[in-house]
Amino acid sequence: MSDKKSKLCQENHFRDFYLTHVQSANNFAYYKCGDDQTALDLVQDAFAKIWENCSKIDFSKVKTYLFTSINNLFLNTVKHQKVVLRYAKDAPNLDIHNQSPDYLLEEEEFRIKLTNAIASLSDVQREVFLLNRIEGKKYREIAELLDISQKTVEKRMSGALQILKSQIENI
Incomplete structure (x- = not known):
């Protein structure tokens, strides 16, 4: 087993793992957050975390570790955005883009509601x-x-859609 763990710490194995999974990881992160730059940051942070902990991670489970790390980093970002939004509500809202402050706030609230609704799904439903x-x-x-x-996929998808529909109005 230590052979499997140390394998990840070898630069060529890590590079191969990175090249094999970076695109799917980036897609996953993008669909979580909807922003190219944030997705790239999440993916890079997850790969950095894997490299830092390479001796502790079983090579056969590293792909799961990667996607779990991206998901956890994303959820931490959502928590941070909630704090930022709370602060924005208390601070004067400057209209930088010549859009009404009400529209900007509604748009941000909807994005957060959607993100939270997806995050509230069970892991299997979200997947x-x-x-x-x-x-x-x-x-x-x-x-x-x-x-x-x-049939299991259909059941999970049906459950996910019911939850999303109940949590998000007007979709």
């Missing part, structure tokens, strides 16, 4: 939802990828 709606994968492909039945 299926993002793979289908964001990655564009079919239920059959998701079932094969996750090694579950297509």
